[in-house]
Amino acid sequence: MLTVGDKLPSFNLKATVSTDLNNAFTDIDNDTYKGKWLVLFFYPKDFTFVCPTEIAGFAAQNQAFLDRDAQLLTGSTDSEFVHHAWRTHHKDLANLPFPMLADIKREFTSALGILDKNEGVAQRATFIVDPDGIIRFVYVTDLSVGRSPDEVLRVLDALQTDELCPCNWKQGDDVLKAA
Template sequence: MLTVGDKFPAFKLKATVSIENLDKAFAEISNDSYKGKWLCVFFYPKDFTFVCPTEIKGFADLNAQFADRDCQVLAGSTDSEFVHLAWRKDHKDLRDLPFPMLADINKDLSRELGILDAEGVAKRATFLVDPQGVIRFAYVTDGSVGRNPQEVLRVLDALQTDELCPCNWQQGEATLKVA
């Protein structure tokens, strides 16, 4: 699995961006789409599952806070953009998502990241990528355990200080100073 210090792979994927109408439902998203921004890219195993929508909603609830930090959130799985669209239309918590859902149907990005499981679906993995395309945070949980979007935001805050941050540090608190 790629980890902290590795370059995030180049990608170009179809994404579901809206459920308004088919003319505006899909877009092509690449690593160049958000040049100069931080990225929070989180993968989940499958659409139409149980833990995944709770996480997606959790990231959606914090999307404005990520945006305030110049960070674009991207969700992704190995499902197609059409399955993403159907799931968003079907699940009330996913209808108004403020970020794209990447469709890694060829599994190229998941494979390059090293997050494909034995069944060929993406693991529950999260990456914070700096504006230079370098992974600064990598986080994977078991498929049965949802991740904590608030913790991902806390880590983003810490990374953006370029300082030493102690355990449980929160934005606005003092950082550590080397004597």
Template sequence: MLSVGAKFPAFNLKGVVSNDINNAFVDLNEKSYAGKWLVVFAWPKDFTFVCPTEIAEFGKLNSEFNDRDTQVLGLSTDSEFVHLAWRQHKEELNSLPFPMLADIKRELSDALGILDPVEGVAQRATFIVDPEGIIRFVMVTDLSVGRNVKEVIRVLDALQTDELCPCNWQKGQDTIKVA
């Protein structure tokens, strides 16, 4: 699995950005949000149980990511048509404010090293990528355990200080000053 300090891989994927079949799909790549921080989070499968709780929470907190000049990108190995159907079917996903990337060929998931060896789907992984395309944070949980979106925001805040941040640091608190 790619880790902190590695370059985020190049990709070219379909993203689902609305529920209207006429304008639901856009082509996105690693340059689509040049100069921004990225939070890329992967989930195992659409139409499951833990995944929509996380996706909906990223959606609810999207303005907090926007406030930090950060673009959220969701990712799974399902097709763009499955993503669209899920958005249309699941009320809490209807108006997601970020793209759902379709990694149907599993190329990005494979390049990131997050394909689950047993299930063959993307693991529940989160990457924070800086504006230069360098991975600055990685978290992976078991397929059965949802992540904490507020913790992703806390880590993003800490990374954006470009300073030393102690355990449990929160935005607005003092950072560590080395004498």
């Protein structure tokens, strides 16, 4: 699995951005959000139970991420059409404010090292990538355990200070000063 300090691999994926079939799909690659922080969070499968709780949780925090010049991107190994169907039929996903990446060839999840060996789907993994394309944070949980968007936002805040941040540091708290 790629880790902190590694370069985000090149990718070019179809993404679902709307339930309106006239403009539901777009292509997204490394240059789409050039110069921004990226928060990529992958989940195992559409039409499941834990996944929509996380996606809705990140959607509720979308403006907070945007305020920090960070773009949220979610994705799985499902196709853009499956993403579209799920968004269309799940009330909490219909108006998602960020794209859903479709890694149907499993190339991106494989390059990241997060393709689950047993299930053949994306692991529940989160990456924070800085504007230079360097991975600065990795967070992976078991397929059955949802993650905390608040914790991801807290870590993004800490990374953006470019300072030493102690345990449980939150935006506005003092940072550590080296003697």
